[in-house]
Amino acid sequence: QSSRVLESKTSLDLLEILGNVSYDDSNGTSLDYDEVPCRNQYCDFFQRVAPAFLATTCATAAVGTGALLVALAKWPHAWSWPQSRALVAQLALGTGLFAAVLPVVAVGAGQGWRLGTGLCKLTHLLWHWSLFAQGLLVGSGSWSTIWCRWDHRSRRLAVAVWAGALVLATPVALASGSAAAEPSCLRRSVDVLSPPYLVHLTLCLCLFLLLPAALPVATLALPRLRAGWQPAAGVSWLLVGLWVPYGVGLAVDFLLHTQVLRPTCGTFESFDYVLGACEGLGVLHACLGPAALLAAGF
Numbered sequence: 001q002s003s004r005v006l007e008s009k010t011s012l013d014l015l016e017i018l019g020n021v022s023y024d025d026s027n028g029t030s031l032d033y034d035e036v037p038c039r040n041q042y043c044d045f046f047q048r049v050a051p052a053f054l055a056t057t058c059a060t061a062a063v064g065t066g067a068l069l070v071a072l073a074k075w076p077h078a079w080s081w082p083q084s085r086a087l088v089a090q091l092a093l094g095t096g097l098f099a100a101v102l103p104v105v106a107v108g109a110g111q112g113w114r115l116g117t118g119l120c121k122l123t124h125l126l127w128h129w130s131l132f133a134q135g136l137l138v139g140s141g142s143w144s145t146i147w148c149r150w151d152h153r154s155r156r157l158a159v160a161v162w163a164g165a166l167v168l169a170t171p172v173a174l175a176s177g178s179a180a181a182e183p184s185c186l187r188r189s190v191d192v193l194s195p196p197y198l199v200h201l202t203l204c205l206c207l208f209l210l211l212p213a214a215l216p217v218a219t220l221a222l223p224r225l226r227a228g229w230q231p232a233a234g235v236s237w238l239l240v241g242l243w244v245p246y247g248v249g250l251a252v253d254f255l256l257h258t259q260v261l262r263p264t265c266g267t268f269e270s271f272d273y274v275l276g277a278c279e280g281l282g283v284l285h286a287c288l289g290p291a292a293l294l295a296a297g298f
Helices: 042-074 085-111 116-143 152-175 195-221 223-228 233-241 244-257 265-283 285-296
Strands: 022-024 028-030 177-179 184-186
Touching: 042 085, 042 265, 042 285, 085 116, 085 152, 085 233, 085 285, 116 152, 116 177, 116 184, 116 195, 116 233, 152 195, 195 223, 195 233, 195 244, 233 285, 244 265, 265 285
Parallel strands: none
Antiparallel strands: 022 028, 177 184
């Protein structure tokens, strides 16, 4: 199966299937998935590899998250700030929510998206809700000791974090959709300059690029944070650090489709694979994160 997506419905990720791209010097960038000179095989490659990769990641994440929750219950004092029990439990919840979406993505990748626009939007919403929640948790845990105790103050913050993350994830639901001609679930079913997508892109860049850069810089620059920093803090940074290459990929993807960077056949043929590999690296946080947090407690 090949995918056909109009220029206003490009920028696919692991929830979608990227197809072939045609470049015409006279007309700028146009997307034609069946014509020469630009043909790549990412679509077929994605359909072969993605289901097994996502299924394996989901199974590993489920085992790791389960083991982490058991350890939290049996050894409640194993984690100290910044790896406090309340923070670790919520990070486990975030990775569990992310992993729960992976089976749906795997089915959609292997068989073509035939589950409708509504489920496509819901899938993207849950996917990004978990990521934004984990980012906010990592940031608040690195710059504050509020998670040391599970009291009224930390409970209110937990509600604010999860509610705020849901609000931050809403633009992707507005910007995503499914292609009718040849079923696929698109992260951007609107124009690249549409307000919902621009808001979503800005938030993703803050999460995937700004936050990972701010964490070590603030820790080194502020004496209070530098004095209280522990090596275990870097474990939680892994959750957002794995998404940095994908954040760079999103930025480059935007520049390509707005033609700030002039695309060529070779650019698109290789960039599909690069962006897919970067997102695959980020997806691995679902299984690597719980394992690293579990190791940090002992």
